[in-house]
Amino acid sequence: MAIDDWFSASYGEARGKFLVAAKVAGATVQSFPHPLKGPDGGDLAMDMAYLGPQDAERVVVVSSATHGVEGFCGSGCQVGFLETNIHNELPDNMAIMYVHAHNPHGFAHERRVTEDNVDLNRNFVDFDAPLPANVAYDEVHAMLVPTDWDGPAREAADAAIENYIASNGMLAFQAAVVLGQHGHPDGIFYGGQAPTWSRRTIEALAAEHLMGRSHVALIDFHTGLGPRGYGELISVDVPGGPEHLRTVAWYGDEVRTPASGDSASSEVNGTIETGYHDLLVNTESTTIAIEYGTLPVDQVLAALRADNWLYLHGEVTSEMGVKIKREVRAAFYGEDSEWNAQIWERGLDILRKSIKGLAGS
Numbered sequence: 001m002a003i004d005d006w007f008s009a010s011y012g013e014a015r016g017k018f019l020v021a022a023k024v025a026g027a028t029v030q031s032f033p034h035p036l037k038g039p040d041g042g043d044l045a046m047d048m049a050y051l052g053p054q055d056a057e058r059v060v061v062v063s064s065a066t067h068g069v070e071g072f073c074g075s076g077c078q079v080g081f082l083e084t085n086i087h088n089e090l091p092d093n094m095a096i097m098y099v100h101a102h103n104p105h106g107f108a109h110e111r112r113v114t115e116d117n118v119d120l121n122r123n124f125v126d127f128d129a130p131l132p133a134n135v136a137y138d139e140v141h142a143m144l145v146p147t148d149w150d151g152p153a154r155e156a157a158d159a160a161i162e163n164y165i166a167s168n169g170m171l172a173f174q175a176a177v178v179l180g181q182h183g184h185p186d187g188i189f190y191g192g193q194a195p196t197w198s199r200r201t202i203e204a205l206a207a208e209h210l211m212g213r214s215h216v217a218l219i220d221f222h223t224g225l226g227p228r229g230y231g232e233l234i235s236v237d238v239p240g241g242p243e244h245l246r247t248v249a250w251y252g253d254e255v256r257t258p259a260s261g262d263s264a265s266s267e268v269n270g271t272i273e274t275g276y277h278d279l280l281v282n283t284e285s286t287t288i289a290i291e292y293g294t295l296p297v298d299q300v301l302a303a304l305r306a307d308n309w310l311y312l313h314g315e316v317t318s319e320m321g322v323k324i325k326r327e328v329r330a331a332f333y334g335e336d337s338e339w340n341a342q343i344w345e346r347g348l349d350i351l352r353k354s355i356k357g358l359a360g361s
């Protein structure tokens with residue numbers, strides 16, 4: 001067993017490894033083709049592999065690439081889980097569902113956002129109701145997206161950010177940026193004006209395969225926040241509420257909740273976890289994000305701003321474009337044997353805790 005072999009260097013390679021591992025494991029596979037192509041012209045899809053009784057009351061869902069480029073991490077773990085036959089550890093009446101690439105376009109193009117510049121993990125809001133305002137983001141938007149990336153506009157934007165942080169504090173700045181916003185389609189952490197292809201596809205998949213189950217657990221893999229190689233467990237549930245307490249019972253007191261201020265993540269609106277809760281109203285769902293650290297937070301934010309600038313004003317194949325693409329990838333993919341091993345060990349431990357917790361609920 002070589003852990004590095006489960007991880008890939010491109011979306012196409014990752015998808016290929018996933019589909020082969022799913023077939024060898026004997027999984028039922030369903031693919032949802034994405035209407036667009038990858039940068040190499042290759043096909044894109046959200047792929048699902050299901051193992052266990054079709055009518056299982058309990059299903060554990062393991063998902064990757066909600067944030068596109070972060071999918072290198074989750075995909076590597078999914079391939080490892082399949083190749084090591086973790087499904088053989090499931091008790092009776094439990095199935096496992098791997099969802100590969102919630103956001104295949106972002107994964108293939110090595111961007112965090114979807115094809116429409118939407119942060120999928122801010123897109124699960126009620127678009128029939130007034131969209132949540134983010135007045136603090138309105139204040140910092142212009143600083144985040146300068147018109148040049150290596151000239152006076154960038155320098156002025158960085159100086160404005162420094163001033164904002166000096167006046168309001170780093171936490172307030174981070175909270176303003178990452179909460180999610182619906183007013184600036186050219187901005188970062190944009191939640192969109194409608195459900196994206198990825199959201200609609202996740203909802204169709206969940207309606208077909210998860211509705212009517214008594215219990216569902218979700219582990220959604222992320223990268224880019226916290227100490228390098230460490231996997232923070234993030235619950236977006238109300239601190240002290242029954243869902244949050246269930247995650248603590250399953251995973252221990254390492255569970256963090258942005259709402260209580262003990263997480264590397266600030267509070268966010270419209271997450272995939274709330275999407276699952278809203279959809280599976282008659283199911284007890286226990287959802288967690290596992291967030292692995294890569295680079296320091298200022299470098300990650302700089303990479304996100306650079307990516308945003310590149311697709312608005314730059315040229316992906318230019319020297320600057322290639323440099324930015326390299327920085328974005330490093331911000332969301334540790335891509336060395338030590339990091340891969342840390343990601344795998346933690347992911348495996350969390351999956352086993354999920355199976356145990358789900359069996360006892």
Ligand SMILES: [Zn+2]
Nearest residue numbers: 067070222223
């Ligand atoms: Zn993420």
